[in-house]
Amino acid sequence: MKAEISQSMLKQSSEQDINIFTAKVLSYFNPKFEDPEVEEKLACEDIKRFALRCEITEEEFMLALDLATEGKLQTAPDSAGNVENIKLYREIDIIKLGEVKAAYLRFKNVDEKYKNGKDKITAFLNPPPVELTPEQKKEIRIKFLKEEFSRLQTKGEVLGSIQFYDLLRKEHKVIKIGFVEKFLQTVKLEEYIDAGRSTEVHKASSKKVIKKDPFLEFKELFVSSYIIKMKLKDVTEEKWIEHWEALRQSNSEK
Incomplete structure (x- = not known):
């Protein structure tokens, strides 16, 4: 079956694709956070860590989530041969993500229902390539920009720093040394987060270390600094969209 799937495995995906996958999974689970500022960052890091070791494609994993939601994925048999349906909750748990992946692999390789529906799944994973029209591409961009503007207004930050950085880097090929020093x-590059919500002070098991990508951290700081400098949080949604669309157009003309 692997030879029939043309998409790259998640662990072989680009940084941008990993970030898009992270946003999709976060949106799918739509978790309720007690402390959104801390817990959303922790959840995103867990998804990225999972993706960097995941040997199935993004399309397969999103299909696996649908199958789990429909009650079609099961745990491995216990010593008595009993199995249970994989259950999803509105929380991001790296162990649960691994269970979903493992259950999907069993479903794909063993389950008779999968074998009978092989052509259908193959067609789902390998749809014929469709070239988007300029109008469709613009619609996707506008939707992305609107979502990021809303996030900026409510949370004070954007999630798509990589996409914004790619637009900015052609206009800012020289960076002031003061910014680099800052x-x-x-x-x-490491952050300790209280992942266990323990009431015991300094309990080691309640601390979780997040290792950060320095280049990604640089991109996020660069984009956030640009947004502050250009006062883009204070403009209207229309002006926000116009700003980035004009920058994209300028890049395409070079």
Whole structure:
């Protein structure tokens, strides 16, 4: 079956694709956070860590989530041969993500229902290539920009720093040394988060270490600094869209 799937495995995907996958999974689970500022970041890091070791494609994993929601994925048999349906909850758990992946692989390789529906799944995973029209591409861009503007207004940050950075880098090929110094002085490549919500002070098991990608941290700081400098949080949604669309058009003309 592997030879029939043309998409790359998640662990072989680009940084941008991993970030898009992270946003899709977060949106799928739509978790309710007690402390959104901390817990959403923790959830995103868990999804990325899972993706970087995942040997199935993004399309397969999203299909696996649908199958689990429909009660079609099961746990491995216990010593008595009993199985249970994989259950999803509105929380991001790296162990649960692994269970979904493992259950999907069993479903794909063993389950008779999968074998009978092989052509249908193959068609789902390998749809004929469709070239989007300029109008469709613009519709996708506008939807993305509207979502990011809303996030900026409610949370003070954007999720698609990589996409914004790619637009900015052609216009800003030279960066002031002061900005680089600021980044080097303030960047933290490890962050300790209280993942266990323990009431015991300094309990080691309640601490979780998040290792950060320095290049991604640089992109996020660069984009956030640009947004602040250009006062883009204070403009209307229409002006926000016009700004980035004009920058995209300028890039395409170079």
